[in-house]
Amino acid sequence: xxxxxxxxxxxxxxxxxxxxxxxxxxDYSERFLGGRGLAARVYWEQVxxxxxxxxxxxxxxxxxxxxxxVPVFAGSRWTVCGKAPGVERFSYGNFGGRWGxxxxxxxxxxxxxxxxxxxxxxxxxxxxxxxxRDASALWGRGAIETREALKGELGSSLRVVAVGQAxxxxxxxxxxxxxxxxxxxxxxxxxxxxxxxxxxxxxxxxRPVEVARPDMVxxxxxHYRGLRIGFPYYDAAYHNxxxxxxxxxxxxxxxxxxEGVLKKEPCYGCLGRCPRSVYRASDGRSGKxxxxxxxxxxxxxxxxxxxxxxxxxxxxxxxxxxGLDTIGVDLTISWLDACYRAGILTESGTGMPLSQIGxxxxxxxxxxxxxxxxxxxxxxxxxxxxxxxxxxPAAVEQVQRVGILSEPGYSQPYGxxxxxxxxxxxxxxxxxxxxxxxxxxxxxGKWLTCHxxxxxxxxxxxxxAIAARFWGSELAADFSTYEGKAMxxxxxxxxxxxxxxxxxxxxxxxxxxxxxxxxxxxDSTLESRIVSAITGRDLDEAGLNRIGDRxxxxxxxIHLREGHRGRAADTLPEQAYTxxxxxxxxDPQLILPGKDGEVVSVKGRVVDRAAFEAMxxxxxxxxxxxxxxxxxxxxxxxxxxxxxxxxxxxxxxxxG
Numbered sequence: 001x002x003x004x005x006x007x008x009x010x011x012x013x014x015x016x017x018x019x020x021x022x023x024x025x026x027d028y029s030e031r032f033l034g035g036r037g038l039a040a041r042v043y044w045e046q047v048x049x050x051x052x053x054x055x056x057x058x059x060x061x062x063x064x065x066x067x068x069x070v071p072v073f074a075g076s077r078w079t080v081c082g083k084a085p086g087v088e089r090f091s092y093g094n095f096g097g098r099w100g101x102x103x104x105x106x107x108x109x110x111x112x113x114x115x116x117x118x119x120x121x122x123x124x125x126x127x128x129x130x131x132x133r134d135a136s137a138l139w140g141r142g143a144i145e146t147r148e149a150l151k152g153e154l155g156s157s158l159r160v161v162a163v164g165q166a167x168x169x170x171x172x173x174x175x176x177x178x179x180x181x182x183x184x185x186x187x188x189x190x191x192x193x194x195x196x197x198x199x200x201x202x203x204x205x206x207r208p209v210e211v212a213r214p215d216m217v218x219x220x221x222x223h224y225r226g227l228r229i230g231f232p233y234y235d236a237a238y239h240n241x242x243x244x245x246x247x248x249x250x251x252x253x254x255x256x257x258x259e260g261v262l263k264k265e266p267c268y269g270c271l272g273r274c275p276r277s278v279y280r281a282s283d284g285r286s287g288k289x290x291x292x293x294x295x296x297x298x299x300x301x302x303x304x305x306x307x308x309x310x311x312x313x314x315x316x317x318x319x320x321x322x323g324l325d326t327i328g329v330d331l332t333i334s335w336l337d338a339c340y341r342a343g344i345l346t347e348s349g350t351g352m353p354l355s356q357i358g359x360x361x362x363x364x365x366x367x368x369x370x371x372x373x374x375x376x377x378x379x380x381x382x383x384x385x386x387x388x389x390x391x392x393p394a395a396v397e398q399v400q401r402v403g404i405l406s407e408p409g410y411s412q413p414y415g416x417x418x419x420x421x422x423x424x425x426x427x428x429x430x431x432x433x434x435x436x437x438x439x440x441x442x443x444x445g446k447w448l449t450c451h452x453x454x455x456x457x458x459x460x461x462x463x464x465a466i467a468a469r470f471w472g473s474e475l476a477a478d479f480s481t482y483e484g485k486a487m488x489x490x491x492x493x494x495x496x497x498x499x500x501x502x503x504x505x506x507x508x509x510x511x512x513x514x515x516x517x518x519x520x521x522x523d524s525t526l527e528s529r530i531v532s533a534i535t536g537r538d539l540d541e542a543g544l545n546r547i548g549d550r551x552x553x554x555x556x557x558i559h560l561r562e563g564h565r566g567r568a569a570d571t572l573p574e575q576a577y578t579x580x581x582x583x584x585x586x587d588p589q590l591i592l593p594g595k596d597g598e599v600v601s602v603k604g605r606v607v608d609r610a611a612f613e614a615m616x617x618x619x620x621x622x623x624x625x626x627x628x629x630x631x632x633x634x635x636x637x638x639x640x641x642x643x644x645x646x647x648x649x650x651x652x653x654x655x656g
Contacts, residue, residue: 003029004212005066005535007104010042011130013123015195016056016115020130025109031641033531034065034109036092037501037551039081042112043090044554044645049561053085053187054170054194056116062103062161062200063110065503066535069101069209071269072221073530074505076101083562084187086172086383089430090558093185094506095161096276099178101268102159105205117196122162124154126203135198139168142321143177150201157204164323166371167193171381173328173370177320180265181288186325186431212536220530225271227514262289267505274507281310287317296326297363300333304358315363322371327432329367331402333357335384336366338398344391350376400575414441416572416612417581417605418590420482423612424489424619427570430559435506436496439470440488443512445586451599458513460597462520466512469521470495479602480594482611486618491545495527497555498548502531550640553623553632557645560631560654567630570616572607580604626656 002008006029009022028038039061051057060082067075078100084091103111107128120135138146143164151158161178167189174189211217262279265288266272279289297315302308319326339345340354347354352369356362369377379387388395414437416423425436447463449455458466460477467477467484472491475484499509504527511522528544531537539547560566581603584590594600620627624636633656637646649655 002210003535004210005070005531006034007107007109007207007209009108009128010038010110010112011108011125012112012114013130013132013197014115015113015117015121015132015197018117018132020132029066029109031547032551032554033498033501033547034068035063035077035079035501035503036081036497036555037547038065038110039063039079039092040090040551040554040558042110043081043083044558046112046114047083051083053083053088053191056114056195058083058191058194059112059114060188060191060195061110061112063503064100064104065501066531067502067504069104069269070211070217070534072224072271074267074270074273074508075502075530076268076270077503077505078103079500079503080176080185080188082185082188082191084172084185084431085170085190086187087430089562089564090555091185091187091431092500093175093188094435094500094503095176095178095182095184096267096505097159097178097180097182098268099159099161099182099202100503102179102202102204104209105207106202107205107207111200113192113195113197115195120196120198122150122197122199122201124201124203127205128207135196138162138198140165143167143323144181144317144321146199147177147179150199154201154203159202159204160199162199162323163189163193163197164321164371166190166323166381168198169371169373169381170194171324171370171373172383173325173332173381174323175325177323180267181293181320182267183288183293183320183326186328189323209534211534213533216529216533220526220533224526227511270505274505276507279313281313283310285314285317287313287320289313289316292330293319293326296330297333297358300337300358302358304356311358311360311363314360315367318363318367322367324367324371329370332370332380332384333366334402335388335395335399338402339391339395342394342398344394344398352376415581415584416576416607418479418584418587418592418602419444420479420607420615421476421485421488421492423572423576423607424485424615425492427572427616428493428556430564433496435500436493438506439492439496439510439512441586444592446513447593448587448591451591457515457520459520460593460599462513463593464597465519465521470510470512470524477593477597478595479592480600482608482615486615486622489619490622493552494545494548496548497551498544499527501547501551502527546640550642553637553640554642554645556632557637557642557649557654560649561652566654566656567616567620567628570630572612576607577609578606580606629656631656 006025012021028041032038032041042061046059062080064078078095081092106125120139121132122135124131143162146162147160150160159179161176166174170190170193175186176189177183262277264272265278276290278286280286293316298312301311337357352365353362370381373381388399414422464474464477468474472487473484476488514522525541528539528541532539590603591601617627625632634646
């Protein structure tokens, strides 16, 4: 019998031999829950540190968590982890839609893909069983085309995650596309493409998720429904794209400028309280419309056409079908535009209509060349750092100017010059740590709308109470000082890594604020109570956060043995220290709560290098790491139940 909250099995697919085996989820669930925790542990055990992202030895792990498939809690997210090309480090992505729930209903909690097939294949999971099938007829087709072809062959209830041509050609920004256009894991599409795995198709099974305490689950579901969590502030964050429609989940299609319409499309079992929607264009095509994928090409298209039209949506669908990460595409366009305007790149030299950036013609040429690695597109598919280095020093300067090499906080709305604490969150990760950053930026975005009179909470007073409960002290809500930020960073990371192991939705968790409570401060115990009700395991808030601490330290250990240099690498791009902050998309006025809640402007601020280093000292002490090196200690790892990890790092000289 499967343990409550789990399907009970991990599928292991060795594509080199074609062998499919199963191991118990219970080997991992007690210490690592599921999701990123399970994936990180499998990766630690299986992937040699020296293995390249495109080597047979790399493993790509697709995993759900114990909340997956249980309705109402917004917990049917799933993750994909593995070594990604470009960064050549352990990386991860978080997906929505319905594929994750389908995986569990089909009888599996995770899939571990290793090796390399001689010919294209896809995995087909059904009725608790799995088989490899020939995908030669699908090779060369887009991810959406592949999905629809498999549904046509195996039934419309099938749930599919696939790579497009970018994954097949191993472009470093290739990602995976699943049902409901769920997208993520920049670079891991290339890792799967290198293994010749085109797709994983899952038949929607009939196996329910057994919960240990049904009455308690029902009580918590009713409680969650009554919390009325919502998003009153995202218009500014989306360049006004999403201001064109309503977030009310009770509404059907709503008209936006032009002939396009939008409709809510929540993930499996969710109440639909986030902006996730489907856009239907005037030509009848439809697809996901949310966050970066909603506006990746919109500013360029509006600059070119001087009006709203369906071209941005068409661009997103091209990205999805080719299997290209929209953030990578956005940064590529920014660099190409900067180089063209500076006279560094020409249309004849690139074979691209650079004077028409923003047009349908340009985006079709760019994405096609990148995905098929044709001409200049082959250079772009290797990553912008390599492309710029080959073009020359002036091109490298433009990379730095548009913030591509300095992604942490330079051009993203999560920067350390604005929020301070996000500097630590950025410095600890090799990629955009969006779920960790959101805990700060989402709450501050809501505070900003309250300050502007567009929302009733959280007020500055409420924000200070939230900081005291969730971030360690009221000082964490004073963004004029570095004090209190080290403790906040640790608490946010531990909670986020637990969340990514459950896997709970980043839009809705953690619930820092509560509209109808007396103090408007959220309940920090709710996640642990949900886990206890589903699994029957008695976990309190501290126990759940301890699991997050364990997973975070394990991932840190993975990064260390893959080349991270500890304290010396826990830093920010030089621009964060030298270029004054002038604009930020979510907070154009650059105002934040300061001392005693007084609203202050941080325009012109840079990161204080000495203060940042002192903040790192405090952070390392709170983690129990060696302050001089930023390396974990044997005692600290052993105290988290990671004695084998400590033993491995000791042999590599990577303990503090």
